[in-house]
Every structure is written in structure tokens, then in C-alpha cells.
Amino acid sequence: MQAPVVVLSDSVTRESGSKVHHANIQASKAVADVIRTTLGPRSMLKMLLDASGGIVVTNDGNAILRELDVAHPAAKSMIELSRTQDEEVGDGTTSVIILAGEFLHVAEAFINKKYHPTIICRAYINALEDSISALDKIAITIDVNDRTTMLDLVKSCIGTKFTSQFGNLIADLALDATKIVGVDLGQGLREVDIKKYIKVEKIPGGQLEDSKVLRGVMFNKDVVAPGKMRRKILNPRIILLDCPLEYKKGENQTNAELLKEEDWGVLLKMEEEYIENLCMQILKFKPDIVVTEKGLSDLACHYFSKAGVSAIRRLRKTDNNRIAKACGAIVVNRPDELQESDVGTGCGLFEVKKIADEFFAFIVECKDPKACTVLLRGASKDLLNEVERNLQDAMSVSRNILKNPKLVPGGGAAELTVSAALKQKSSLIEGIEKWPYEAAALAFEAIPRTLAQNCGVNVIRTMTALQGKHANGENSWVGIDGNTGAIVDMRERKIWDAYNVKVQTFKTAIEAACMILRIDDIVSGIKKRQAPGSGPPSQSKPKVEEEGDADNEQMIPE
Structure with missing residues (x-):
């Protein structure tokens, strides 16, 4: 008998039971199918139209899914997977979606056979642990200085x-x-x-x-007074500030009442003295370049150009931090707290160049930069x-x-090795968990199978040959050359994957599949839009409707 659809009120609906499992699995498979063809060197490109009418052409799984607009909650959580993978390790964004979709696909048969989702999840978690230990056996360590x-x-x-x-x-x-x-x-x-x-x-x-990679930083700025300030300086002394070099403005609307005409002159003189004092505190350290994130007044500009100092204003905080990392300077909040150790001396060349129609400032040839552009x-x-x-x-x-610095073979070889190891171990598992565990072993084959499909070779023949080579657990380096579809040794072709990308892919895919399988209720609390002119929704008490049992109406207490 089908699970009841419970209508809690006019604005809240609820679905439960196997209907929800099937809907979630179908939605997840649909997301996986969108980017299945973008895996491997022979992958297809997707053309996306974004909200502003622009066009994006890419085969990056995360970039494609970012632009998708989906309504189903399970599909949204699948798209979130790709984003998580991208933030965590930056690669494998397509593989993680394909794997998660495959794990859910093979679980569908067990849902139909009335297996409890917890049993399937338990088998999957065991498979995850065994798959990581199988990866550890084939991982090799390399020298990062080579x-x-x-x-x-x-x-x-x-x-x-x-x-x-x-x-x-x-x-x-x-x-x-x-x-x-x-x-x-x-x-x-x-x-x-x-x-x-x-x-x-x-x-x-x-x-x-x-x-090219610059040993330093470049940013889209010109000096404040191009005619008076130098645009090229060798080995400059750089001071970075996070404060305005202009007269302090009063909070909110400050009213100053001037009784005599001379008072106006006094006020202006105070401003000028304040700016001069600020500039002298900075010029005391003989800088060649002064960069501030805030404003810089005309008077300060005059003092700097007179002293032969180039100044740049209104720079982004992130760029300022990068300059500090590149030339060894420290960003200072108040000019009166400046010390010699805050001055950056690690830069070899400051230059302002015009590229196309815009000016760019280069702080490059740094001695030991820890930031670059x-x-x-x-x-x-x-x-x-x-x-x-x-x-x-x-x-x-x-x-x-x-x-x-650990590697595993690419081209689907790692997944096939894991699959073969899980198939062997499944014979030792007793009880009802044996079958979902075996299904998890088969799900890992989705990656090499998709690679074979995207190459255009005979998928069944290729997969049978690969499974035969991996069956005894010896040929763990054999996989698919993504360009030709040939079965080759990954060591000879130098096709590798980073170990922690693979581990993260497996963990994210299996844990996400388990999470989606454990959802047995979807409660939607979105209010239905009323037609204009209609009255308030009826206040009648909600009721449970069960198909094929119209007499069985029972009231839910409010």
C-alpha cells in the first residue's frame, strides 16, 4: 500500500516513504547525467547562459553546476557537493557527482526490495573504509623538488x-x-x-x-600625481598604510560656528598643520613609495611629490596584504606608530606601465616574495x-x-583496483549487508566506464578487458588512456591523480549518497500564492488522505 500524502495545512505539504527515496534518487541521477559527458580528455563542453545574459563555455563540473537552477532539494544538495569538493581540494568536481549518482543508482534496487536505508548506508561506510585502505596500498610518494x-x-x-x-x-x-x-x-x-x-x-x-608569473604584485592603479611623481623606481623603500592622509572629518554633521573672519583662516591653518605633521612623520623614514587603502588629500600629495615620493591611494585591502607579503613590509594603522622594521625593502623594481587603455602598477623582482600575481x-x-x-x-x-606528496594512478585504474579489492572482500561479509557492499564495488566502475563512453570506444568490451586484468589484484596500474580509449599502463603514460583528491572524492560521494538515502520525508512549508481578490485561506482542519481508503479520514489535532 502506498504511503499516505499528509496535507498538514494549506501552506504545508509532506511526502514520505519510498516515494521520497525514488524522487531523490531520480533527481540526483539527473544532475549526474548533466555533467557525465564532461569527464576525461575527450570531454564535451557545455554552453551556459547565465542570469545576466552572458555565455560561459566550459567543461569544469563545478562551473557548470554553479549556473544550474534546480528546484528539487536533493538535486540542490548534489550541486553543493561539487562546491565543497572545489573548496576542499579544487579538483575532482565532476568525478564526485558521477560517483554519488552511481551509488544512489545501485541503491535503488535495494529500496525496491524493501531494504532499510540504514543497512545500505552501513554497507557503504564499510566499503568506504576498505576503499581508502586499498588506495593506500597503491599510493606512491614523490619528491616535490623534482x-x-x-x-x-x-x-x-x-x-x-x-x-x-x-x-x-x-x-x-x-x-x-x-x-x-x-x-x-x-x-x-x-x-x-x-x-x-x-x-x-x-x-x-x-x-x-x-x-607569466610575477615575483611580486601588480594592481590596476596609477600614482596620484602622474606628472610630478616617479613611475619607475629601483629598489624602492615601501610604506603601507591603512589610514587616510587627509584632514579628519567630523562624525555625522558637525557644525562649526565661526564668529570672526580670521577664524576661517585659523581653521584652514589647523588642517594644513595636521596634514603636514602626518606627512613629516612618514617622510622621516625616507620612503620611495607610500601606499594607502584610504584617501590622500591634495596637500599631502604636494608634500610627497616635493620629497620625491610616489603615492598610491584607495588600494584594496587584499592587494595591500599581498604587497606586504611580497616586499616584507607591515601594514601600519597610524603614521605616528611607524618603525624602521615596518618599511618594505624586499622589492627590486616599482614601475607603472600602460597596458591597453589602463595603467597598472608593478611591484616586482622581490627577493623572497610570499605572494605573487x-x-x-x-x-x-x-x-x-x-x-x-x-x-x-x-x-x-x-x-x-x-x-x-602521494599519488595514485589515473585513467580509472585506482577505481578499478578499489572495485576489485571490494569484490574480493565481499565474499567474507555475512548477512544482509553483503549485497549493498557488492553493489558499492560495482559503483566505483562508473568512472572508467564514463571515460570509455566519452572516448567513443566499445564500452562493454573495454570494461570486460579491464575487469579481467584487475580481477587477480596484480595489474593495479592498468587503466584507460582518455585520449585513445586504449588499455594501457598508467606509469608508462604518466597519468596520475593526487592521493588526497581521490580520498576526498570517495569520502564526499559516499557520505552524500548515505545522507540522501536516509531522507524519508520531505516537508514543504512554502505558502501558495493566492489569486488577487480571493479571501483568506479556509480555516478547515487538515486531514490525512490515504489512497483506496476514502472512509478512513481522521482529524489531526490543531
């Missing part, structure tokens, strides 16, 4: 992306940038903050090959946006390997 190995690795991880046609370019940029911002914390730990300290500056025009050039904005998305993925891969 540039050739690192380049091959980053290239193989972003080989599915649009920019793979430009050879080593993106991998080189990503490696250089992450090496600059990496900070050793001791005991083998490294901190690599790519979001905070690597700025990607996209300027349309020029060739993609003109892109990646300058991207290209034919159009759309191309640059896609290159930036690929670069972010490449930098995430570099960061993951620097933090945890």
Missing part, C-alpha cells in the same frame, strides 16, 4: 581541460605560483594559501604565451575566463601535492 615529475603530474591532472592543447604553459604557471607562496611550517608541513596570496590578473589582448593574456574574455578556471585547478593540484 620539477620534471611535478610538471608531468600537474599536466596529467589537468589533461582533461581546454588548456591542455597549449602544452606545459598552465602547468608551469601553476607550479611557479604555488612554489612562491608555499610556507614551510616545519615537521614536513607546508602552508600554501592560493586563494589569498595568488592574484590572477586577466588582461585581454596579446598571446596566451605572453602569460599571475598575469594572463589572451584573445578574448571568454578564453581568459576558461584559462583562469583551468589555472585554479592546476594550482589546487600543485598545492595538494606540496602538502601531501
